[in-house]
Amino acid sequence: MEGIESSGKVNKPVLRVSPAVSNNVKLVWTHDYATYSYFYYAVYLARKRSTRELCEALRRHSFQSASVTKQKIIEKLASTAASTNTTDDADLVIENTLPVQLLCPLSKCRIDLPVRGQNCQHIQCYDANTYLLINERKPAWRCPVCDVPAPFHELLVDGLMLEILADTMAENLEEIIFKEDSSWSPVGKFGSPSNAQHATGATSASWADKNPPFPKLQPPPLSCSTCPPELPTSSQRFFQPSEDA
Template identity: 30%
Template sequence: MTNLSEEHYFLQLKSLPINDLQLLLTYSGQSRTGKRHELLERCYSSIKSSKLIRDKLEELYNKRFGQGDLPTMPYPHDSKSALRITPHNVHSHQQPLNIDIHFLPFTFNEEMCVISPPNPIPPVKHVSNESQTLANFYFLLSAQQASDVATSTYFSADQSKIEFQKQILLRFTTIGDIANTGTYVPDKLPPNLYVFVNNKVVALPQPKPTAKPNSDVIRPGRPIDITEYCRLCPLISNLVEISWFTQENSNPLPAYIAAVYLTERKTVPQLLARISRPIAIRPSIETQRSILQTLSAQQTSQGIDDDLEVASTSIRIPLQCPAMRIRMRIPGRATTCKHVHCFDLEGYLRMNEKKPTWLCPVCNKQALYTDLFIDQFFIDIINKCSTNVQAIEYEINGQWKPIEQEKLSRRAQRERETYKADSTSNGKSSMDMDQFNDDDFDDERTFMKSAEHEVSTSIHDNIPIIELDDD
């Protein structure tokens, strides 16, 4: 560097806050501790000896002072090209497999690139009195990858902790599932799995319950987040150690592989924004036509008993989400569902964010994120109805009417009036009644809610689920 460039970089360093100086030191693999002048000296020494550190300094300076985020080089989406660019990013006792693998897309994580290609993970012999041998491999983050992950932290109000928006995921599957090149394969975790990253025990998904004694510990197939265990530095490699075994006498044993991916975490509002695009919203006329066609087919079909014939002239549809038990805000369902009843999409996504089952709460059939859509017909109804309306009754002539909360809790209202009349006839004055109502307000409200719940549950149980024909 010339004297002019040295002075230029030193002025840039002096203008950066301590957080950016510490980030630059992490990027260069040096200690982050010390006073500000000590951090400046270490950073200045690093930029004089490395062009990579100077480029990182320019990036931090531009982000901090008015030039915005500069475009970064895209990650290679091909594992082969990734290996060509960084030929020393993987070290293992067993060579990575030269196979083309595509995991099933994970809804809440969007794949950005392959950090470590598939590595074979053989089983180990389970010996109680001896230490187990661990299959292991190394991976090294590039400078851009380490920077992107380190600068993507945010505070999660739901988890009450700092999390990463860019995440490093460890994924498993069996080689038998990738025999057909080009097809998507599901995540499959080996039985009795233990994972260590940089000598730290990695938290795994909760195992599936079983009543069989001395059986293998089977965990649901999900990607494993190992971001917090990784060293976010391009100069220090990360060690992954894996152990698994099985007590089954199956021969031959399944061959598992493990791969590491860099992904970007997607939030529920971001996923809802994709569903809310006009192309993903079903028009009201389609839902109305489907209901009328189904009702007409039931009314004109042969061999219907009296009860079903009466029910086929109208249908009562609740406006509450069957999963969240609250009034729907974003009503929708999946294209794989054959019913018109909806559920709240925001609540559905939050439930699957914590425990991904992707089962429709109405019909209990598979309802994947890619199959979800918003029903404009129910959006219009919810916007027109007041908060007291808990359901609608849709008739064969295409008209509908709201069913208000007071009508659903009529029995509770009669019980309350009878209760008050009995209390007054027992000689209580109006002043005593007021005092009684104030003291026992909570008990009466609990009683009212219980009675109201009984009536609403009875009505909900009698609501038929209309299934649409395939045509």
């Protein structure tokens, strides 16, 4: 552990993690009668929890329903001009559509448990397990998308993104786009969205469905000048009548 950023260093050599050895803390201070300053000390007994336990706790206690995110998308796209001019908005709104990555901005891998801070204004999420592992190593607790503080107790699991990530139609996708009615569409192979709107109940069409393969080209027939001479068959070769007959 490297300690919290912008804080004093942690004196690790004096820490004994063995349960058979006690850790003694000695406090020495000098009272300043001129300023009448008071100091308080506290001792916390803590137990280290695994990232798996923390992710399960987020699923149980910090779940945000899909309807909340849908309403947020509708409001965001209803005021496109205001959204693009807002300094704390990390989403990119283009032509009344909102692109969202299904890859974690930290690990560049597919998101497993989508979370973001409760003070974040964007829709983009990041993977909870990756975020916790990074902050376990070097605690910063700042959103990787908009850089606002995002401590553990303020993380929210996005129910809508969780549904999309579990959908088979988004299994091989890296990016989707949201539309004004909060429906989403997969992004095609060349970055163009398909015609289907999955959230409205229509079947999503893949890029291959929209772009049928080219017909197979048949080789041109050989001309008579290039054709090899026809060889006689075995019957013609051995049973050809003679000219004397």
